[in-house]
Each structure stands twice: as structure tokens, then as C-alpha cells.
Amino acid sequence: MCAAPKQGQNLPAGVDVEKETVLTGQVTDSAGSPVAGAFVRLLDSTGEFTAEVVASPTGDFRFFAAPGTWTLRALSSVGNGDTTVSPEGPGVHTRDITVAK
Template sequence: MTQGCAAPAQTAHLPATVDLAREAVIQGTVVRGDVPVAGAYARLLDSTGEFTGEVVTSDEGIFRFFAAPGDWTIRVLAPGGVSIDSSITAAIGEVAAVEVAI
């Protein structure tokens, strides 16, 4: 399974060590039709558009970021030159979920 920048494995379930009472989590899936897209890059951009982090989607098309509370943009760069932006808000104690269809 591909990982980015020492990020934990990108799986559908949060690791047992994650304490949601103290974390804001952004998690999503990249799909083409009904098929997950593995190997896409998910970038986390702050409210000013500045790059904050990047992970590679898992075999199931899953990505995850642990972020500060607030407004974020997820930019997905997928095979074939596809680039899609999605806005999302992260909050402590929640998993902000997004599905990115390419």
C-alpha cells in the first residue's frame, strides 16, 4: 500500500490510536463511476490556498488528513491529468467526509 510523507495507511477505518475528542479529521474517497481510484494524489490546501500536505489514495481510493479546525480545500490530482477541488470544513471531534468523483 502506498503512503505519503510517513502518513499512516489510508484505510476506511480510523486507527484505534486516534482520539476524535482531540482531532479534526478529513477523510475521503476518490471514485470514477463506482470504481475507487488508487494512486491519485490528495492535497490539503488551507483557506488561503497554500499547500499543507499530500497523501496518495489507497487501493480503495481512500485518503485522510488530520487538520486544524476550519475551512480547507482538497485538491485531487488523478491519472489522466484530472484535477478537482472540493471544499470542506474540519472540526474537533468529527470526521469530515468527502467523495470526489472524477
């Protein structure tokens, strides 16, 4: 089966995690199963929409952002959920999102 690579594991060539802030994770349901195709939104500290990606077939997502406080919100037919991440500097910052009705 052909599918997108797990975004949380392999970053694109040329990404310098000592200079870039990467927010990554996986969308799962309450049983821990991946939620493919969820819309994952990146909201800034005031709740303003910044970006959106579609989770991979394995529920993975990735954003490149600046240090600060961010909300990651997942919307799917399985349910919705969100989490907050506050990276203080560059690197890979992982936060999974559990969705529920």
C-alpha cells in the same frame, strides 16, 4: 491480494476523535469507481499547499487537520477534482472527491 486497509473506516489506535479533526474520503471517477494512486492534496483557506497523500488501492485518503476551511484536491491520470470541507471542531469529516478530465 494484499492491500492497505480502507482508511475511511478504521482510524489508527489511539486517535481520539473528540480531540482530533480527521478529514477522510474516497477518490472516484465519474462512474463512481475508486481511483487508486491519486495524489490528494490538502490546501488551506488561502489555497496554500499544506500536505499530500497518495490514495489507497480503494481510493481512500485521510488527513489530520485543524478546524477551518480546507480544499481537498485530487490529481490523477483519470482526471482532477476538488471539494471543500469546513469542520468546526473535532471528529471525522468525510468528503469524497470525483475526478474528471
